Amino acid sequence: MVDDKRLTEAEKQEADYFARRMTQASLARPSAGAAAAPVEPPTLFDVQEMELNFGPQHPSTHGVLRLVLKVDGEKILEARPEIGYLHRGTEKLFETETYPMGIPHTDRMDYVAAATNNHAFCLTVEKLLGIEIPRRAQLIRVILDELQRLSSHLVWLGTSGIDLGAVTPFWYAFREREQILDFFEEYCGARLTLNCMRIGGLPFDLTPGWTARLLEFVDDLPSRIDEYEELLTDNRIWKNRTVDVGVISGEECIEYGLTGPILRGSGIAWDLRRAQPYECYDELDFVIPVRQNGDTYDRYIVRVQEMRQSARIIRQCLDRLEAGDIRGKVPRVIKPVAEEVYASIESPKGELGFYCVSNGSNRPYRMHCRPPSFINLQALPRLAKGHLISDLVALIGTIDIVLGEVDR
Amino acid sequence: MKILTPTVLTYLKVVLLVAVVPAVVGFVVVLAERRFMGFMQDRLGPNRVGPKGTLQGLADLVKLVTKEDITPAKAEKAVHFLAPVLAVIPALTALALIPFGPSLRIAPHVSTPLYVTDVNIGLLFILAITSIGVYGIILGGWASNNKYSLLGGLRSAAQLVSYEVPMGLALVAVLLMTRSLSLVEIVQRQDRIHLWFVFPGLLAFFLYFVAGVAETNRNPFDLPEAESELVSGFNTEYSGVKFAFFFLGEYTAMIIISCVAVTVFFGGWLPPFPHVPAFAALKLIPPFVWFFAKAGFFVFCYIWFRSTFPRYRFDQLMALGWKWLLPVALINIVVVALAILATPGSTRGLFVLSWIFGALFVVMLGLAWLRRMLTRRDRLAAVPRGAEETA
Numbered sequence: 098m099v100d101d102k103r104l105t106e107a108e109k110q111e112a113d114y115f116a117r118r119m120t121q122a123s124l125a126r127p128s129a130g131a132a133a134a135p136v137e138p139p140t141l142f143d144v145q146e147m148e149l150n151f152g153p154q155h156p157s158t159h160g161v162l163r164l165v166l167k168v169d170g171e172k173i174l175e176a177r178p179e180i181g182y183l184h185r186g187t188e189k190l191f192e193t194e195t196y197p198m199g200i201p202h203t204d205r206m207d208y209v210a211a212a213t214n215n216h217a218f219c220l221t222v223e224k225l226l227g228i229e230i231p232r233r234a235q236l237i238r239v240i241l242d243e244l245q246r247l248s249s250h251l252v253w254l255g256t257s258g259i260d261l262g263a264v265t266p267f268w269y270a271f272r273e274r275e276q277i278l279d280f281f282e283e284y285c286g287a288r289l290t291l292n293c294m295r296i297g298g299l300p301f302d303l304t305p306g307w308t309a310r311l312l313e314f315v316d317d318l319p320s321r322i323d324e325y326e327e328l329l330t331d332n333r334i335w336k337n338r339t340v341d342v343g344v345i346s347g348e349e350c351i352e353y354g355l356t357g358p359i360l361r362g363s364g365i366a367w368d369l370r371r372a373q374p375y376e377c378y379d380e381l382d383f384v385i386p387v388r389q390n391g392d393t394y395d396r397y398i399v400r401v402q403e404m405r406q407s408a409r410i411i412r413q414c415l416d417r418l419e420a421g422d423i424r425g426k427v428p429r430v431i432k433p434v435a436e437e438v439y440a441s442i443e444s445p446k447g448e449l450g451f452y453c454v455s456n457g458s459n460r461p462y463r464m465h466c467r468p469p470s471f472i473n474l475q476a477l478p479r480l481a482k483g484h485l486i487s488d489l490v491a492l493i494g495t496i497d498i499v500l501g502e503v504d505r
Numbered sequence: 506m507k508i509l510t511p512t513v514l515t516y517l518k519v520v521l522l523v524a525v526v527p528a529v530v531g532f533v534v535v536l537a538e539r540r541f542m543g544f545m546q547d548r549l550g551p552n553r554v555g556p557k558g559t560l561q562g563l564a565d566l567v568k569l570v571t572k573e574d575i576t577p578a579k580a581e582k583a584v585h586f587l588a589p590v591l592a593v594i595p596a597l598t599a600l601a602l603i604p605f606g607p608s609l610r611i612a613p614h615v616s617t618p619l620y621v622t623d624v625n626i627g628l629l630f631i632l633a634i635t636s637i638g639v640y641g642i643i644l645g646g647w648a649s650n651n652k653y654s655l656l657g658g659l660r661s662a663a664q665l666v667s668y669e670v671p672m673g674l675a676l677v678a679v680l681l682m683t684r685s686l687s688l689v690e691i692v693q694r695q696d697r698i699h700l701w702f703v704f705p706g707l708l709a710f711f712l713y714f715v716a717g718v719a720e721t722n723r724n725p726f727d728l729p730e731a732e733s734e735l736v737s738g739f740n741t742e743y744s745g746v747k748f749a750f751f752f753l754g755e756y757t758a759m760i761i762i763s764c765v766a767v768t769v770f771f772g773g774w775l776p777p778f779p780h781v782p783a784f785a786a787l788k789l790i791p792p793f794v795w796f797f798a799k800a801g802f803f804v805f806c807y808i809w810f811r812s813t814f815p816r817y818r819f820d821q822l823m824a825l826g827w828k829w830l831l832p833v834a835l836i837n838i839v840v841v842a843l844a845i846l847a848t849p850g851s852t853r854g855l856f857v858l859s860w861i862f863g864a865l866f867v868v869m870l871g872l873a874w875l876r877r878m879l880t881r882r883d884r885l886a887a888v889p890r891g892a893e894e895t896a
Contacts, residue, residue, distance in 0.1 A: 149652050155736060171656065171819060260734075262724060262816025268546035323881075331880045334725055334815045486656070487818045490734050 146174060149486075153182045157260045157490045160500030164477075164489070173489060176481040178474060183504040191464035196222050196431040197296055199464065204290035206468065207502040209252045212245035212281075213444040214502075215294040220375060221440040221451035222296045223425075225433040233421035234298040235376040236414045240311070241284070241293060242442070243407040243414075247318075248277040249445035249497075250404050254325060257397075257494030261338050266325045273321050276314055283307060296431060298424030312415050318408045326401060339394035343480040343492045346391055353476045357447025357469050358399045359496065363391030369443035377417075383410050393495040400497075432459050446470050446497050470502040514617045522600050522621065530756040532562035538808045545812040566749070574745035577650055584648035589743065589750035592641025595634045596757035602627045603764045604689045606774040606793035619774075619793055620689065627688040628680070631765060632673060635720070638754055639665040642722070642729060645751065646739035657738020660819060661729035665720060667826040672716035674834035678709040678841045679769050682855060688765075692773030698852045699780045703770040704859035705844065707866060708837045710770045712830055714803070717762035719826070721755060723807050725814035728822060763803035764796075771799050 104112065151164040158164070161182035167175040187206060191199045203214035216238055223230065230238075251274040255267035278288040283304055285293040293300065329335045345355075347363040360367055368385045370378040386402035388395035435457040441450030447469030456462040473496050480492045536551070536559065543550020552558040576585055606619035624630055639661065646658020679702050683691045695701055703710050719726035730738045740751050767773060774792035778784040817825065841858065848854035 147652060157734065170659075258815070262727065263814065264542075265546050265812045268548055272547055327881075328813065329815070331877070332815065334817055337821050338815055338818055485819060487728075487734050487816075 151176075151486075151489070153179075158493060158500075159256060159498055162474075162493065162498065162500055162503070166486070166489070168486065171485045171487070173481050173484055173486065176478045176489065178477055180471075180474070180500075180503050183500045185505065187505040188464055188466060191461055193460065195459045196433075196461065199461070200294065200296075201290065201292045204292055205501055206466065206505055207249075207444065207446065207449070207470065207499045208289060209499055210245045210249040210445050211287075211289065211291040212241040212293055213249075213442060213449060215291065216242055217440065217442045217444065217449045217451055219294045219296050220442060221438060221453050222431065222433070224438045224440045225436060225453055225455055226296070226427075226431065228297050228425045228427060230298050230376075230425040231422040232377070233419065234423045234425070236418050237299055237303065237423065238294060239376050239378065239381070240411055240414045241281075241291075243410045244277050244280060244311075246445045247404055247407050248274045250400050250407075251277070253400060253445075253494070253497045257491070257497075258329065260490040260494045261335065263329060263332075263335065266328050269321070269324050269328075273318070280307070280311060280314070295424065295427075297427030298422070302423050308415050308418060311411065315408045315411045315415070319405060322401060322404055322408075330398070330401070336394060338487075338491060339397055339495075340392055341390075342393040342484065342488050343495060344390065344392045345476060345480060349479075350391070350476075353479070354472045355447070355476055357443070357445070357473065357497075358396050358403065359447070359473055359476070361385065361387050362396035362399045364389040369441060369448055373441075375440075375442055377414075381410055381413050383413075393491055396495045430459055432457065441467065444469055446499070446502070447473055466505060468502040468505060470496075470498040470500075471505075474498050474503055509612065509615045511617070514615075515621060518617070518621045519601065523597055526597065526600060526757060526760070527753055530753055530760065531566050532559075534756055534760070534804060535565065536561050537804070538811075541805065541808045542812045545809070569749040569752075570746055572745040572748075574747060575742070577742050579650045580742065581648040581650065584644050585742075586747070588641045588645030588648055589747040589754070590641070591644065592638050592754035593750045593757065595637040595641075596754050596761060599631045599634050599761050600757070600764075602631055602688055603761070604692060604768060604773055605764075605796050606791070609791075609793070618689075623687055623689040625685075625687045628676060628686045628691070628765070628769070631688075631761065632669070632676070635758060635761060636665070636669055638758060641751070641754060642739050645743065646729070649739070649742035651742050653735045653737075654739050654741045657729045657735045657741070660735075661722065661739060663819075664722075664726065664728060664822060664826075667823060668716040668719040668726075668830075671712050671826060671830035671834045672720060674831070674838060675709040675712035675716065676769065678834070678838045679706050681838070681841050681845055682706065683769075688768050688773075691769055692775065695772045696775055696779060698855070700852065700855060700859065701770065701772040701775075704863065705841065705855040706770060707859075707862035708833065709841070710766065712834050712837065713770070714762075714766060714806075716826075716830060717766065718807065718810060719822070721758045721762055721807075723755075723759065724811040725817050726822060727816060728819055759804060759807055760800065763800045763807075766803050767796060767799040 146167050146169055149166040149168050151166050152158040153161040153163040163179040163182065165177045165179060166173055185205065187202050190202050194202075200215055200218055203218045204211040206214050251270040255270035255274075258264070258266040258270075281291055281293065282288045284307065285291055285301060287293070345353075345359070345363055347360070347365040350360045350363045350365065356367070364387060366385050366387045369375070370383075371385055383406045384402075386399045386406065388399050433455045435455055437452070437454045439450055439452045441448050443449075448467065449469055450467035452463075452465040452467065453461050454463040477492060477496060480496075481489050484492070539561065540550040540552075540558065550558065551561040554560045554564045576582060601621035602624060604618070604620040604623065608616045608618045610616040642661040642665075643658045646654040646656075646661065649655075679691075680686065682702055682705060683694055685691060685694065691702075718724075722729050728738075729735075730740070735741070740748055743751060772779075774796040776784070776787040776790065776792070776795050779788065844854035844858040846854075848857075
C-alpha cells in the first residue's frame with residue numbers, strides 16, 4: 098500500500114493499482130527473469146543495436162506508417178513496416194452496400210488520387226455488367242485520370258523533396274496542384290474525395306469554359322515542371338541523395354510484384370495504359386518513360402517525365418472532345434450475373450485493380466482491391482537494408498505510398 | 506558628461522548587445538527569413554500580425570514564452586536545463602568582440618568605438634567560444650533521453666568537430682595576410698593595404714562560409730535537426746523558453762558567422778573602394794551601416810541556401826568536410842603563404858593572387874552557366890533522353 102500523506106484516498110488507490118500492474122507486467126515479461134542470470138560486464142565499446150520506432154507520428158512517413166528499425170548507429174539493419182493504423186475495412190464495406198455506393202469508399206483509399214480509384218472500381222463493375230461507355234465519357238475519364246496523375250505526382254514531388262530537405266519544390270508543386278484541385282472542384286464540387294465517376298459513365302458533363310482553361314493550364318505546365326527540375330534534377334546534393342539509393346533490379350521488381358514508376362525506373366516498360374489499354378488510351382500518342390538504373394533518382398526522373406506525358410495526353414483528349422452522351426445504358430438497379438472479374442488501371446502509383454465476385458445480387462459478394470501502395474511497400478525492407486536513416490526517408494518517398502490505400 | 510566614463514560605456518554596450526541582439530534576431534532575422542522564403546517559394550509568408558506582418562516576431566516570442574516548459578520524465582534534468590543556456594551564452598559572448606564600427610561620437614566630447622572590447626586574440630577567442638556552443642546541442646540531445654535527440658546530438662558532435670577544422674584552416678590563410686588576430690586590426694589593415702581580404706582569400710572565404718553554414722546547423726547542413734529524418738533532432742524534447750534559447754543560439758551563431766565573414770574578408774565597416782575617388786560619396790553612409798548591410802547580405806545568403814538546397818546525408822557531409830574542404834584549405838594556406846613569401850615587404854603578391862582567383866572564379870562561373878544551359882536544353886527536348894519505349 099502506498100503511504101503518502103499528501104495523497105488523497107483515490108490517488109493512493111490509483112497508485113496502488115499501477116504499482117500492481119507494473120509488477121505483473123514485469124513478471125509476465127520474459128526478460129524479467131534474465132535479471133537473475135549472470136550479466137556479462139559491459140565492455141568499453143559495447144556495440145549495441147538500437148531499436149528505433151519510426152512513426153506512426155513521424156513527419157516523413159506520409160501518413161501513419163510505422164517502421165520498427167533495428168539500427169547500428171544510423172545504419173539500418175532491419176526495417177519492419179507495421180501497418181493498419183488507417184484500416185477501415187473498405188473491402189468489407191463494399192460487400193455491405195450496393196455497387197454504386199462503393200464508389201465513395203474508393204475515394205478514401207488513395208486519397209491523393211481519388212479519380213483513378215473511382216475509375217478502377219467503375220471499370221470493374223462495367224466489365225462485370227458488360228457495358229460500353231460513350232466516347233465523350235471515355236475521354237473525360239482519361240482527362241480526369243491524367244489530371245489526377247499529375248496531382249498525385251505533384252504531391253509526391255513536393256513531399257519527397259521536403260523529406261530530403263528541399264523545401265521550395267514543395268510550394269511550387271502545391272501551387273500547381275491547387276489549380277488542378279480547382280479544376281476538380283469546378284467539375285464535381287469536391288477537391289479531394291472526388292466521387293467523380295459513375296458506373297457506366299460520369300455524373301456530370303463539363304462546365305462551360307472548363308476545357309479552355311484546362312488547355313491553358315496544360316500548355317503552361319511544362320514550364321512549371323521545368324521550375325521543379327531546375328531546383329532538383331541537376332542539383333548535386335539531390336543527386337548525391339538519390340543516385341544509387343535503393344537500387345532494385347527489374348527482375349526483383351517483378352518478384353515483389355512492384356508496378357508503376359518503380360518498375361519503369363528499373364528498366365521494364367510496363368504500363369497498363371499501353372500494355373492493356375482501357376478507355377481510349379490505345380489511340381493516344383504518348384511515351385512511357387523508362388530508366389535503367391532502378392535507383393531513387395531514376396524513379397524521380399520517370400515520374401517527372403510522366404507528368405510531362407500526362408500534359409500531352411490531356412491536350413490530345415481535349416482536341417478529340419466532341420459533344421455526346423456521358424453515360425452508357427445502365428440498368429436502374431445494378432444486378433450483375435454471378436461472375437468473377439478483375440479489371441485494373443494504371444494509377445499514379447502502379448497497377449490498381451479490383452477483383453469482384455458477384456453472386457447475382459445487387460451487392461458484391463466479395464470485392465478485393467489490388468492496391469499498388471500496399472504491394473510496393475513490401476519492397477521497403479529490402480530497399481532500406483544497409484542504408485542510413487536519412488536514406489530511409491528518401492525511400493519511403495520514392496515508393497510513393499498513401500497509407501489510406503495501404504491499410505484500406 | 507562625467508557619467509559616461511569608458512567603463513560605464515562598456516557596460517552600456519554589453520547591456521545593449523545582450524538586449525538588442527535577441528530582439529534583432531527575434532524580429533528582423535526571423536521575419537526576414539520567413540518573408541524572404543515566402544517570396545522565394547511563391548507564397549506570402551506571415552503578413553497578419555501588425556502592419557505587413559512586422560510584429561510576427563513579437564507574436565512568436567509571446568507564444569514561446571507562454572508555452573508549457575516540458576522536461577521529459579526520464580531526462581537528465583540538470584543537463585536538460587543547462588543545454589540551452591550553453592547554446593546561447595557563448596554565442597552572445599562572441600558578439601562582444603565584433604567591431605561594428607570605428608569610434609562614433611554619441612554625445613559632445615564623448616565618442617566610443619562600436620565594439621565592447623578589442624582583444625588581441627580576438628579571432629581565436631571567437632573560434633574558441635563558439636565551439637562551446639556545440640556542447641549545448643550535444644548535451645541537449647543526450648539529456649533528452651530520446652533516441653532521435655540522441656542521434657541528432659551525435660550527428661552534431663561529429664559534424665561540428667569536423668567543420669571546425671576547415672574553418673580554422675581557412676582563417677589561418679587569412680591570418681597570414683592580416684598578421685594579427687585582433688578583429689579591429691584586421692579591418693584597419695584592409696584599409697591600409699587598399700584590399701579586402703576576400704580577393705586574395707577567395708578560396709578561404711568560400712571554405713570559411715561553407716564551414717560556417719555547417720557550424721550553425723543550417724541548410725544544407727542541418728542534419729542535427731533534420732526535421733524530416735530526426736523530427737528536429739536534438740531539440741525534439743524542448744519547448745517554451747528552453748526551445749527559444751536554442752533558437753536564439755542558432756540565429757545568433759548565424760549572425761556571428763556573418764559578422765566574422767564581413768570583418769575578416771569584406772573590410773568590416775569600410776565602404777567599398779574607400780580609396781577610389783569616384784566612390785568617395787559612399788563614405789557619407791556611416792561605417793556601421795556598411796557593416797550591417799554586409800552582414801545582412803550573408804544572413805540573406807543563409808536564407809537563400811535554405812530555400813534552395815536539399816540536405817546532405819551524414820556520410821556525404823563527412824566526406825565533404827574531410828576529403829574536400831580540409832585538403833583544399835591546406836593547399837590554400839600553401840598558396841597564400843607562397844604569394845606572401847614571393848614578394849617580401851610588399852603586398853604585390855596578394856594583388857596577383859587576387860587576379861588569379863578572380864579569373865578562376867569567372868571561368869568557373871562561365872562553365873557552370875554553360876552546363877546549366879546544356880542540361881536545360883536536354884530536359885526540354887521533345888522526347889526526353891533516356892525515355893525509350895521497349896514495350
